[in-house]
Amino acid sequence: MEFYQRDRTLQPAGYTPIYKTSVARSPRQSLLSLRGSLSEITGPVFGQNELGPLDNDLIRNYAKDGDPIGERIIVHGRVLDENNRPVPNTLVEFWQANAGGRYRHKKDTYLAPIDPNFGGCGRALTDENGYYFFRTIKPGPYPWRNYVNSWRPAHIHFSVFGSGFAQRLITQMYFEGDPLIKECPIVHVVPDEDAINRLIAPIDLKGSVPLDTIAYKFDIVLRGRRSTLFENRLEGN
Numbered sequence: 001m002e003f004y005q006r007d008r009t010l011q012p013a014g015y016t017p018i019y020k021t022s023v024a025r026s027p028r029q030s031l032l033s034l035r036g037s038l039s040e041i042t043g044p045v046f047g048q049n050e051l052g053p054l055d056n057d058l059i060r061n062y063a064k065d066g067d068p069i070g071e072r073i074i075v076h077g078r079v080l081d082e083n084n085r086p087v088p089n090t091l092v093e094f095w096q097a098n099a100g101g102r103y104r105h106k107k108d109t110y111l112a113p114i115d116p117n118f119g120g121c122g123r124a125l126t127d128e129n130g131y132y133f134f135r136t137i138k139p140g141p142y143p144w145r146n147y148v149n150s151w152r153p154a155h156i157h158f159s160v161f162g163s164g165f166a167q168r169l170i171t172q173m174y175f176e177g178d179p180l181i182k183e184c185p186i187v188h189v190v191p192d193e194d195a196i197n198r199l200i201a202p203i204d205l206k207g208s209v210p211l212d213t214i215a216y217k218f219d220i221v222l223r224g225r226r227s228t229l230f231e232n233r234l235e236g237n
Helices: 022-024 193-197
Strands: 072-080 091-096 122-124 131-137 142-144 150-152 157-160 169-175 214-217
Touching: 122 131, 131 157
Parallel strands: 072 214
Antiparallel strands: 072 131, 091 122, 091 157, 142 150, 157 169
């Protein structure tokens, strides 16, 4: 069946000069609305045998000489469709900076050190109720070349495939209480306050492990009016 169109009034515009990189990559012509083809509204299909036993444990999946440095956290939630139904057996991928705010990437030249025991990426499959979870280290903020003193809030990137290619979503999750959220130019391009709040994961003490790990809850909605906002790319979701 066809998926609902997203509400573009809640999504960031493609051209937002306060977010400088949008200037170069924003569309030069009006977008075309096309009916979804069969290949776009079906698949992909993933299975448990495609995941390793530590894929959803970023504390252990890259560790060699001990645990990575930083605050241990759990991130969990549900993936839902536009009708609030769970999306089972869908692939959720995630990647992030380490506790010092540095990515394990050759182009990241931030002066924070690389953690030798932290890779910063993983993946999980949702269960029959659309539920996913993973363990990780809380990422740190980092400076970026937008303006003279621009800093990204702590965040985790997500890629979610959904039940069809037309549902694929790439987004970011922020953390409750982070003062840098309201200072971030990327967040400022979102025109709807409720939509911004849906990108912020609240602390979930009921899901935490006492004396060990704090939990954050982040539900993801694919398409529809209350869909989770995608990164500032019009080809997504």
